[in-house]
Amino acid sequence: MTEPLLKVEQLRKSFGAHDVLRGIDLAVKRGDVTCIVGPSGSGKSTLLRCLNHLETPTKGVVFLNGVPVGVRWKGNRLYQMSFNELARQRQRMGMVFQAFNLFPHKTVLENVTEAPILVRRIKRKAAEVEAMDLLERVGMAERANYYPPQLSGGQQQRAAIARSLAMKPDLMLFDEPTSALDPELVGEVLAVMRQLADDGMTMVVVTHEMGFARDVADHLVFMDGGVIIEEGAPADLLTHPHHERTKAFLSRVLNTV
Amino acid sequence: MKQPPLLQPSIHEVRPLPVPKIWHWIGGAILTLLAMGFVQVLVTNDNMQWGVVAKYLFSAQILSGLGMTLMLTVLAMVLGLAIGIILAIMRLSSSRVFQTTSWGWIWFFRGIPPLVQMIFWYNLALLLPQISIGIPFGPKLASWDTNLLITPFSAAIMGLAFTESAYAAEMIRAGIQAVSSGQTEAAATLGLTRGQTLRRVILPQALRIVIPPIGNDTISMLKFTSLVSVLALPDLLYSAQMVYARTYQTVPLLIVATIWYLVLTTVLTLLEHALEHRLKAEHQKSLAKTRSWFRPRFFGSGQRAY
Ligand SMILES: Nc1ncnc2c1ncn2[C@@H]1O[C@H](COP(=O)(O)OP(=O)(O)OP(=O)(O)O)[C@@H](O)[C@H]1O
Ligand SMILES: [Mg+2]
Numbered sequence: 001m002t003e004p005l006l007k008v009e010q011l012r013k014s015f016g017a018h019d020v021l022r023g024i025d026l027a028v029k030r031g032d033v034t035c036i037v038g039p040s041g042s043g044k045s046t047l048l049r050c051l052n053h054l055e056t057p058t059k060g061v062v063f064l065n066g067v068p069v070g071v072r073w074k075g076n077r078l079y080q081m082s083f084n085e086l087a088r089q090r091q092r093m094g095m096v097f098q099a100f101n102l103f104p105h106k107t108v109l110e111n112v113t114e115a116p117i118l119v120r121r122i123k124r125k126a127a128e129v130e131a132m133d134l135l136e137r138v139g140m141a142e143r144a145n146y147y148p149p150q151l152s153g154g155q156q157q158r159a160a161i162a163r164s165l166a167m168k169p170d171l172m173l174f175d176e177p178t179s180a181l182d183p184e185l186v187g188e189v190l191a192v193m194r195q196l197a198d199d200g201m202t203m204v205v206v207t208h209e210m211g212f213a214r215d216v217a218d219h220l221v222f223m224d225g226g227v228i229i230e231e232g233a234p235a236d237l238l239t240h241p242h243h244e245r246t247k248a249f250l251s252r253v254l255n256t257v
Numbered sequence: 258m259k260q261p262p263l264l265q266p267s268i269h270e271v272r273p274l275p276v277p278k279i280w281h282w283i284g285g286a287i288l289t290l291l292a293m294g295f296v297q298v299l300v301t302n303d304n305m306q307w308g309v310v311a312k313y314l315f316s317a318q319i320l321s322g323l324g325m326t327l328m329l330t331v332l333a334m335v336l337g338l339a340i341g342i343i344l345a346i347m348r349l350s351s352s353r354v355f356q357t358t359s360w361g362w363i364w365f366f367r368g369i370p371p372l373v374q375m376i377f378w379y380n381l382a383l384l385l386p387q388i389s390i391g392i393p394f395g396p397k398l399a400s401w402d403t404n405l406l407i408t409p410f411s412a413a414i415m416g417l418a419f420t421e422s423a424y425a426a427e428m429i430r431a432g433i434q435a436v437s438s439g440q441t442e443a444a445a446t447l448g449l450t451r452g453q454t455l456r457r458v459i460l461p462q463a464l465r466i467v468i469p470p471i472g473n474d475t476i477s478m479l480k481f482t483s484l485v486s487v488l489a490l491p492d493l494l495y496s497a498q499m500v501y502a503r504t505y506q507t508v509p510l511l512i513v514a515t516i517w518y519l520v521l522t523t524v525l526t527l528l529e530h531a532l533e534h535r536l537k538a539e540h541q542k543s544l545a546k547t548r549s550w551f552r553p554r555f556f557g558s559g560q561r562a563y
Contacts, residue, residue, distance in 0.1 A: 052445075052446055054442055054445065054446070083449065083450070083451050084450045087445065087448045087449060087450050090445060090446055090447075090448050091446075091447060091448025093446065094446065094447075095442075095443075095446035097439060097442070097443065099437075099439050100445035101437075101439035101442065102443070102445070103439060103440065103458055103462075104462070105462055105465065114447070114449075114457065115447035115448060115449060118449060118453050118457065119447065119448040119449060119453075160443075162446070163447070167447055167448060173446075180511050216477070227298060
């Protein structure tokens with residue numbers, strides 16, 4: 001068996017006295033789509049944000065390609081990475097946010113070319129060619145010169161996906177990418193994500209869209225109370241959940257959808 | 258029941274007359290009288306010496322004073338804003354040392370009147386005859402005579418710019434804090450360094466927010482520059498003073514200075530309004546477009562907003 005692209009070992013995170021993550025172990029295979037579901041407050045966003053060290057874990061390690069994230073050995077001492085060292089690792093993991101977080105003072109095209117020019121240090125012309133390619137893929141090429149506030153939520157989220165892809169990440173993290181959208185706009189974003197999965201991108205998706213989880217995920221993770229309660233192939237987990245808490249959660253979300 | 262008088266028209270056909278605004282008329286009359294009195298003083302009082310005003314309004318000495326006033330305003334604002342940005346960043350950094358330094362600077366320079374500062378800077382040589390670069394208590398690398406470094410101009414710029422930096426720092430800090438943390442996080446996930454995030458993402462947005470108060474400060478600064486006359490620096494006011502010290506035409510020359518100050522502040526006010534108007538138009542356009550996605554985010558399922 002090959003080394004997983006992303007590996008999480010014994011991850012814990014507390015905010016003050018509040019233990020939000022209480023020992024998470026998880027492996028993500030290259031090319032797989034992993035969906036994380038669970039009730040509100042169960043720690044899904046916190047887990048995702050620990051993967052790229054937007055939150056520093058209290059304990060435990062995240063490995064990307066077998067290399068620990070955010071820390072580094074020097075002889076036999078372990079050091080925290082500086083922000084700028086960490087930045088180099090973070091660009092390997094794209095992230096798409098619930099609130100899009102596009103840069104409002106830049107056009108869609110500039111949003112996409114910004115990081116390649118500054119971080120990958122490619123020429124503006126080359127960055128623009130790549131960016132238009134990506135915007136084509138997410139169906140936003142005609143809106144390349146719009147500013148984010150002039151776009152619908154679905155368009156903004158698709159632009160945000162293109163912006164992340166421009167760094168050619170090994171892995172894409174999605175934190176409820178459709179939760180802030182009007183219902184009629186959810187489909188267009190999910191379609192882009194499906195396409196991305198078909199193209200072989202490794203993805204970790206926190207979502208409430210059970211339909212997407214069922215159809216697209218290779219691996220489904222159910223979290224509650226800061227731990228993984230149950231995980232497995234979506235078909236199994238959705239039809240034959242073992243744990244009471246999984247059953248209760250599924251009956252709640254599947255009935256209301 | 259009593260019938261209405263026949264002469265009364267139908268209530269549907271007439272428009273009600275407005276309530277008489279008697280106080281507007283009385284107040285207007287009083288103010289008009291006062292204004293006429295004022296104009297009479299301006300026009301008929303020989304002490305105004307409008308001929309002298311006209312003679313000096315565009316004289317070389319006054320115009321060069323005007324140039325000095327403008328230069329002081331621009332330089333002090335640019336320097337003050339630059340220091341203000343650094344102070345704001347230090348204030349928001351996680352380092353206690355930076356925070357405290359910034360806090361101390363702001364406390365100090367906001368607390369001292371710029372006039373006192375200017376006189377103090379100008380007399381710095383009394384305190385430090387030599388200014389040296391080197392290690393405190395250790396060897397000196399270079400040193401200068403303070404009296405050569407401190408001219409009326411540099412003393413004036415320091416007094417004005419340091420005061421401005423303290424005010425600007427607080428405004429810019431508020432502007433930076435108003436930019437959502439999601440922006441920093443998005444930049445971080447793209448692999449931008451701290452400096453890149455600040456320069457390319459945070460500051461452009463923060464400065465847009467503080468443009469209106471900075472415009473206001475610029476107008477104040479223009480007027481504060483008149484303090485430099487205590488250092489005998491030939492700005493607009495001091496140039497006028499130099500003329501009337503020679504000719505004793507005090508009032509007309511003060512009027513010359515007043516006219517130019519009013520012209521400059523009017524121009525700046527118009528500029529500021531135009532800029533604010535543009536920003537507001539942009540803002541409203543973006544609000545109208547974003548309303549549909551702000552609603553579910555803030556009033557939706559009670560999720561933590563990023
Ligand atoms: N920065 C923080 N400081 C303090 N508490 C936090 C912080 N971030 C998250 N929490 C707490 O951690 C818990 C888990 O939050 P998290 O956002 O990870 O949940 P979630 O599973 O993503 O929920 P949702 O489905 O509502 O997004 C919550 O109780 C939350 O209040
Ligand atoms: Mg969440």
